[in-house]
Amino acid sequence: MDERPTVAYIDLGNLSHNFHEIKKIAKNSEVLCVVKANAYGHGMVEVAKALSRAGARWFGVATAGEAEVLIKSGIRGKILVLNGIFPGEEKFIIEHNLRGVVFDKEGVERMNEAGKRMGKRALIHIKIDTGMGRLGFLPEDFKEIMEKIRNYKFVKVEGIMSHFAHADLKDMEFIKHQLELFRRCIRRAGFNGLKHIANSAGTVLLPSARLDMVRCGIAIYGIYPSEDCKSKISLKPVLSLKTRIHSIKDLPKGYGIGYGHTYVLKRKSRVAVIPAGYGDGILRANSNRGYVLVKGRLCPIIGTVCMDLTAIDVTDVPDVRVGDEVVIIGEESGKVLSANDLANSSSTIPYEVLCLLTKRVRRIYTGG
Numbered sequence: 363m364d365e366r367p368t369v370a371y372i373d374l375g376n377l378s379h380n381f382h383e384i385k386k387i388a389k390n391s392e393v394l395c396v397v398k399a400n401a402y403g404h405g406m407v408e409v410a411k412a413l414s415r416a417g418a419r420w421f422g423v424a425t426a427g428e429a430e431v432l433i434k435s436g437i438r439g440k441i442l443v444l445n446g447i448f449p450g451e452e453k454f455i456i457e458h459n460l461r462g463v464v465f466d467k468e469g470v471e472r473m474n475e476a477g478k479r480m481g482k483r484a485l486i487h488i489k490i491d492t493g494m495g496r497l498g499f500l501p502e503d504f505k506e507i508m509e510k511i512r513n514y515k516f517v518k519v520e521g522i523m524s525h526f527a528h529a530d531l532k533d534m535e536f537i538k539h540q541l542e543l544f545r546r547c548i549r550r551a552g553f554n555g556l557k558h559i560a561n562s563a564g565t566v567l568l569p570s571a572r573l574d575m576v577r578c579g580i581a582i583y584g585i586y587p588s589e590d591c592k593s594k595i596s597l598k599p600v601l602s603l604k605t606r607i608h609s610i611k612d613l614p615k616g617y618g619i620g621y622g623h624t625y626v627l628k629r630k631s632r633v634a635v636i637p638a639g640y641g642d643g644i645l646r647a648n649s650n651r652g653y654v655l656v657k658g659r660l661c662p663i664i665g666t667v668c669m670d671l672t673a674i675d676v677t678d679v680p681d682v683r684v685g686d687e688v689v690i691i692g693e694e695s696g697k698v699l700s701a702n703d704l705a706n707s708s709s710t711i712p713y714e715v716l717c718l719l720t721k722r723v724r725r726i727y728t729g730g
């Protein structure tokens with residue numbers, strides 16, 4: 363039972379549109395669809411199934427647990443576990459032909475040992491740290507590990523990868539330096555398997571970074587990784603988040619709103635309450651900062667965002683009633699509030715806004 367009107371609508375038609383747009387610009391590369399973190403909040407299984415129907419052959423997840431969910435839901439296709447294999451997961455990875463990202467000597471050894479025990483080769487992608495400063499072999503250690511791997515009979519290096527240090531490619535000079543370093547490492551190792559480095563922004567903005575495969579997350583969900591991308595590709599947002607007004611009251615000037623009275627009415631106001639809060643993924647950082655759309659008008663969030671409820675000022679919305687639609691992310695009467703807008707008003711990024719949508723929010727899939 364859940365008739366609460368706080369719902370995320372996921373447009374699978376827009377999802378497949380975005381996938382095809384990416385395929386179009388990266389036509390000589392494989393497109394790996396990143397569906398980690400519940401497909402950036404969109405629902406991993408439904409999203410992966412829709413992308414499969416659209417022709418996706420590669421999926422990226424963060425963890426073996428996420429890969430397991432995909433397998434159990436019957437997704438075929440190649441699955442790359444992006445953030446490494448923890449001790450004890452090797453057998454599962456090899457058994458299901460998952461691809462594991464490996465970034466240290468111990469990881470390679472563990473995969474080789476597990477492969478030996480099973481009599482089956484482990485498929486791995488070796489990660490190089492070209493300047494992200496996170497996971498990966500340093501370029502100076504890379505050649506050595508590749509030579510060592512030649513003696514490991516139970517691992518097959520299917521891919522070599524790296525990751526850009528900017529999700530929006532803001533520092534293009536540094537990105538190009540990373541790409542050049544990546545190419546140099548691969549050339550020295552004489553590797554001719556799958557090479558991949560591009561995230562969404564890299565895929566859209568830097569054709570020379572597309573290589574054999576691109577790894578796209580945010581663009582698949584219809585969000586431009588940066589303003590520069592808008593002229594290069596046409597994306598459609600996949601998710602909208604809506605609810606309905608739960609209560610309306612006229613309150614006098616000077617009335618305090620919500621926990622701690624962080625907002626005090628500056629005039630006689632019409633205050634509406636919406637049945638959604640940080641327990642749903644509206645960031646508490648949006649307290650007294652964000653906006654929602656009611657009847658095509660921007661209405662400010664007032665007071666602190668609570669776990670289940672949020673107050674908004676609807677004084678300037680004519681004829682507003684309980685049950686009227688409220689758009690938190692999405693379009694209404696020609697006005698748009700994007701995940702980017704919501705992120706900007708709470709000083710974060712759309713990735714986080716989407717990932718934080720909780721399980722409690724019903725997802726309704728359309729356009730499938």
Ligand SMILES: *Cc1c(COP(=O)(O)O)cnc(C)c1O
Nearest residue numbers: 396444529561562577578579580
């Ligand atoms: C999450 C992730 C991506 C996707 O990045 P977007 O900016 O969402 O396209 C690509 N590669 C790796 C290694 C990741 O972890």
